[in-house]
Amino acid sequence: MYDESIKLLEMPEHDSVSVCVYCENDDLFALGERINSRFEDAYMNGYNWDALIRFYVTSVDPELMDEIETDPEAGMFAAYLSHGPENVQKMKRFEAHVRAMLADEAKLMDFIDANCDQIEWD
Numbered sequence: 001m002y003d004e005s006i007k008l009l010e011m012p013e014h015d016s017v018s019v020c021v022y023c024e025n026d027d028l029f030a031l032g033e034r035i036n037s038r039f040e041d042a043y044m045n046g047y048n049w050d051a052l053i054r055f056y057v058t059s060v061d062p063e064l065m066d067e068i069e070t071d072p073e074a075g076m077f078a079a080y081l082s083h084g085p086e087n088v089q090k091m092k093r094f095e096a097h098v099r100a101m102l103a104d105e106a107k108l109m110d111f112i113d114a115n116c117d118q119i120e121w122d
Contacts, residue, residue: 002028002102008095010088017088018080019095023049031105038109039116046072047122053077055119056101056111057094064093 005028009018023032023046032044042048050072058065067090071078079094081087101108112119 002031002099006095006098006102008091010083012083015083016080017083017091018078019091019098021046021049021053021077021098022075023077024075028102031102034105035109035112039112041116041121042112042119043122045074045122046077047074049077051120051122052112053079053098053101055115057097059115060097060100061093064090064097068094 002025005022005025007020007022009016009020011017021028023029023044032049035042035044042052044052050070054065054070057068068079068081071080079091081091101111
């Protein structure tokens with residue numbers, strides 16, 4: 001689902017590999033609205049997607065999240081590392097975690113419910 005909302009971008013010319021989450025794409029925007037309707041603090045702009053994704057990935061793969069930098073904006077979330085074969089694999093792993101988080105909305109809502117007070121919402 002959300003295939004158009006999540007992109008792995010390799011940019012060796014800029015020494016970067018990124019995973020971008022476009023939170024204004026229709027499907028992901030609608031999910032964000034459903035999250036916000038259930039959890040008042042979770043207005044799902046790029047900054048709160050950053051908070052949720054960082055918390056989720058840290059919960060399933062803390063060593064990976066320790067290495068990754070993030071750059072949220074109002075309508076987008078980006079995670080990145082310098083470009084290189086090992087880092088491309090790490091970012092593919094990161095992308096898989098984000099996709100797994102979004103794969104089952106009921107599980108995602110349960111995860112947020114269980115951790116809402118610990119997630120550093122914007």
